[in-house]
Amino acid sequence: NAGVTQTPKFQVLKTGQSMTLQCAQDMNHEYMSWYRQDPGMGLRLIHYSVGAGITDQGEVPNGYNVSRSTTEDFPLRLLSAAPSQTSVYFCASSYSITSGDEQFFGPGTRLTVL
Amino acid sequence: KNEVEQSPQNLTAQEGEFITINCSYSVGISALHWLQQHPGGGIVSLFMLSSGKKKHGRLIATINIQEKHSSLHITASHPRDSAVYICAVRYSGGGADGLTFGKGTHLIIQP
Numbered sequence: 001n002a003g004v005t006q007t008p009k010f011q012v013l014k015t016g017q018s019m020t021l022q023c024a025q026d027m028n029h030e031y032m033s034w035y036r037q038d039p040g041m042g043l044r045l046i047h048y049s050v051g052a053g054i055t056d057q058g059e060v061p062n063g064y065n066v067s068r069s070t071t072e073d074f075p076l077r078l079l080s081a082a083p084s085q086t087s088v089y090f091c092a093s094s095y096s097i098t099s100g101d102e103q104f105f106g107p108g109t110r111l112t113v114l
Numbered sequence: 115k116n117e118v119e120q121s122p123q124n125l126t127a128q129e130g131e132f133i134t135i136n137c138s139y140s141v142g143i144s145a146l147h148w149l150q151q152h153p154g155g156g157i158v159s160l161f162m163l164s165s166g167k168k169k170h171g172r173l174i175a176t177i178n179i180q181e182k183h184s185s186l187h188i189t190a191s192h193p194r195d196s197a198v199y200i201c202a203v204r205y206s207g208g209g210a211d212g213l214t215f216g217k218g219t220h221l222i223i224q225p
Contacts, residue, residue, distance in 0.1 A: 107155065
């Protein structure tokens with residue numbers, strides 16, 4: 001199994017550009033989520049999904065969209081990039097939303113918005 | 115806002131020392147996770163606890179539900195243990211809104 005994969009690993013955008021961060025998992029996990037990691041702060045939840053066709057907002061959803069058309073894929077879209085979105089983005093998945101499930105993280109995408 | 119507090123924020127120790135990293139949280143939880151993030155950035159899950167104690171190799175994690183506190187211990191520490199250790203909790207009371215993370219403890223083990 002490849003686990004959780006993310007692409008790209010690095011990205012530089014100009015203010016106002018849009019892009020999609022890709023996330024895929026091959027473990028048949030129902031629960032997938034996106035976090036951002038900023039210096040001096042813990043990871044913060046952006047959006048999550050409990051299954052195909054179901055998504056919801058997390059703590060910091062503004063400026064981001066998600067969709068979940070398949071169990072495997074959970075892309076994160078930046079609609080109009082802003083410097084405040086410069087961060088490291090992690091996708092994570094687990095078998096279900098219950099408390100007993102191990103979280104698997106992707107390798108991260110380092111995004112810089114100029 | 116429910117918070118997760120970790121201490122210390124930074125820790126430098128000599129190889130072989132016994133290491134303790136602490137995590138406290140404010141309200142009831144259904145699970146607590148300890149994660150490790152290496153300098154390359156990748157995050158791996160070390161433990162998931164809802165009660166008691168777990169051990170894996172030189173790592174031991176404990177949780178006290180009544181005191182809302184967890185500790186991660188590393189015995190016979192080694193330079194390869196140098197990493198950021200992150201505590202994260204899933205608050206009880208329903209909802210699928212992910213984990214709440216501490217800011218991490220940056221551990222350096224010197225040879």
